[in-house]
Amino acid sequence: MKPVPFAEFVEHARCILGEGAVIERLRRIPGMELDPHLVNAAFLYDDAKRAALEAICRQYLDIGHDFGLPLIMSTPTWRASRERIAAAGYEEFDVNGDNFRFLDSLRRSYGEYAEKVAICGLMSCRGDAYCPSEALSVDEARKFHSWQAGKLAAAGADFLLASTLPAFCEAQGLAAALAETGRPYIISFVVRPEATLLDGTSLRDAIAAIDATVSPKPFAFMINCTHASLARAATLHERNSSPMVRERIIGLLANTAALSPEDLDNSTNLIEEKPETFAEDVAALRRELGMKILGGCCGTDDRHIRCLAALLAREA
Secondary structure (H helix, E strand, O other): OOOOOHHHHHHOOOOEEEOOOOHHHHHOOOOOOOEOOOEOOOHHHOHHHHHHHHHHHHHHHHHHHHHOOOEEEEOOOOOOOHHHHHHHOOOOOOHHHHHHHHHHHHHHOOHHHHHHEEEEEEEOOOOOOOOHHHOOOHHHHHHHHHHHHHHHHHHOOOEEEEEEEOOHHHHHHHHHHHHOOOOOEEEEEOEOOOOEEOOOOEHHHHHHHHHHHOOOOOOEEEEEEEEHHHHHHHHOOOOOOOHHHHHHEEEEEEEOOOOOHHHHHHOOOOOOOOHHHHHHHHHHHHHHHOOOEEEEOOOOOHHHHHHHHHHHHHHO
């Protein structure tokens, strides 16, 4: 199977399903301890943990297959930087490459449907994704993230995705690191309803600056780890958004809880939303704002993604 170039993959699809939560669901399985450094990136090297990870990934693949929708899957490499791999004692493993090959093997097992599945090499900020004060400077971010970006690109990821980004400075440096790989890439922010990143930078200014200073510029931008109602408010905000923002933001991976990042981070209980409600709110963003990539983040599972897929398939 030869993957379809990512630009064609997006252009030819009327809508694209995103997976739901993975890390959060693994955390809720009794005895399934996440690594303090790598989270779930080393699950491949333990039989029981690999099986749990595969079961969740296959649920999302099954949903996409059942509804015939294009699907985006993310490598379990959200925290697989060189620094964290060393701290966890996995320097002798190609953690990023192995995680791509794991997902690619699952994709290939779906026969013809595999051509409708794109795999992104997933990355994030160095520090706490809800704490913009920990963000790296532009130059620090470019240097820090280049190693992981290169590993995911070399492994064959269809595109690269830097997600859950709270601050403009690190996002700009990360974009530069991704651009150096020559692979298509997407930058995804956590946003407030006032249409700012968590560091206060307006969405309009952040997107315009990255597009103007990084070459090649991102394929697109997304929002993640944000409830659909908050993402809608942000993209429609009068001062901090713009038609350019609505054109460049092509998707949302949504939470089920309409909480601020601070409240969500401090919550000890899982706050769920009915799958039907989640699906209606997220699918509405395609109709109203033209968002093409729609899926889940915190609080979601296969029920939420199945309800969303049913709506998207009906409207496609």
